[in-house]
Amino acid sequence: MDFVDDGPTGGVDYPRTYQEFREWFPDDASCAQYLASLRWPEGFRCPVCDGDKAWHTSTQHWKCAACARRTSVTAGTIFHRTRTPLSTWFAAIWLVTSQKNGVSAQNLHDMLGLGSYETAWAWLHKLRRAMVRPDRELLSGVVEVDESFIGGRATGKLGGSTDKVPVMIAVERFGTQWDRKLVLGRVRLGIATAPASLQSVDFARTTVEKGSLIRTDGARMFRVLGDEGYTHEYIAGHTSSEPGHVTLPGPHRIASLLKRWTAGTHHYRVERDHLPYYLDEFAFRFNRRRSKARGMLFYR
16 A cells, blocks of 8 residues: 555665755765666666666766667656756755645745746646656555545535536545544545546546445446446435535545645645646645655655
């Protein structure tokens, strides 16, 4: 699971404290060497001929001894062709991951002395895109799926009649449905173009492992999941008589935390077009909330 960190070792694979971080990465060369150890944990491999011998050039490239191909350790990463020192990028990543609730673009600009607010904003979005692994595991076990609305205040309006963005939420739930103590596992978030649409069904299919129990509200569109390898359990009356924190408490809790995070850290300055990246960051932090070492988030 995403929140179980049982592999890398603090002090060996990643720095445990800010002081250790500064000792590990005093310059660009040390940062490049660290990236190389992550990219080639078993030693250098040429992407062209698969050769395992190379030498380090003065331009921070690795030149294959067999075919002479030059390979940059930053190729294909968020650092590719950057003109900013890697040490500054590493400092930004440490700041973003070491703060429990993250930092805003203004915070990053002020702490690193970046050229402009726009630069800091662009950096944060690059980092958010890097927080999601393409091959991440699907949710499993008991998964609650529901929808909430994210955005500014809309006085006198409710739910789908507002200008808020419908956000789909899937979260693992441990224990029985009516346990008083709510214990949640990993979360996945997505944006729908319209409230209560079939996108929610597709979202469930692409985020939950088959064989799992999916718990939803009483909307009939979800019932096809019962014929597709899932056990589907729906809460009759959820859409009318029972409040969400009673019948589907998992998504309700996630929605509450998400709204509090966007308000507290980003002061509601979350544009609709970029909301998916903010959701990625929230999921990254929530799924690793049990990590005892902030340096582990830096490593991830």
